[in-house]
Amino acid sequence: MIFLKSIYHLNCFIKKLIFLLCYGKKSFQIGRKLQFRKGFSLVIEKPGKVIIGNDCFFNNYCSVAAKNKILIGNGTIFGENVKIYDHNHKFNRFDIPIKNQGFSTGSVEIGNHCWIGSNVTILKGAKIGDNCVIGAGCVVNQDVPSGTILKPSSTIWEKIKIIPK
Template identity: 50%
Template sequence: MNILKIINYVTRKVDHVRSSILRFILKVTLNKRLKLGGIYIGRGFYYSVSSKHCFIDIGDKVHFRKYATLRVRENATLLIGENVFFNDHLSINCHGYIAIGANCMFGENVKLYDHNHRFRDKEKPIIEQGFSIGKISIGHNCWIGSNVVILKNVVIGDNVIIGAGCVVVSHIPSNTIVRNSLDLVTERF
């Protein structure tokens, strides 16, 4: 049984995996291309990490609630600052680069995709056309509401609040509240 199967088995069977044990298993799995601080992982945590040339840096006091999913592909980089809270059913899908600043909060069902399927060739099935890969950067002290989807090539500044249900497809400057996809209100904190 390989190490990934062991990790998946343990995370399915145990509600709370001690950070030190998880840190050890992940370091072995990723051949030390990983930095982890003190993290909490809830029930049903799932991850799929490429064994080739990816880098993950997760700061201290990062909290993943139930059924979080992390996917990090070959040559991808995932950076998560300290004191970040991810609510239930989070999904981070990193094919290129995703960075999340410190002191951020994420509501339930938030999805991050730094890539999209290619679909230009009408003679070829979409599933065979590969991906266009971009980046996502989220600043410090941001609150991302429930059911928000953040797509590739987006930069979100510091102190940003994104209301529930938004689909983020363009940059959001610092100190901004996004109430829905058509309503930007700039406010100072």
């Protein structure tokens, strides 16, 4: 197990260097202890920007695609196959193919100490507050208040109940 973890850490270190070289520190800013597993994908198109806080973790096959701005707070963890997009195709004209209509953009903000479950998709304009749990399979395209549990396949939100030590 130690050998596998060493490989993950080495791969992550190399990929972070490549991302920084490709995108530069203006477009890609990362805090300390950013870790991600295999299949992590990052695409930043000008003038896009991705800022990831300290001590964040992305599990296998997560992707982040920015044309505007994606901000991720400290201590946030992501399950497998999470997708984050700050843009969407325009599709309001029938006389032009969708792929030629351009994009609409909006920033994405994810707070501190959130847990984003597996197979979650976060879309442009979403703002997730601090200490939220986003259940596996959710699609998030609007604001989620701090301290909220968002359950999949519903719009039911619950406030997180803090359990005293």
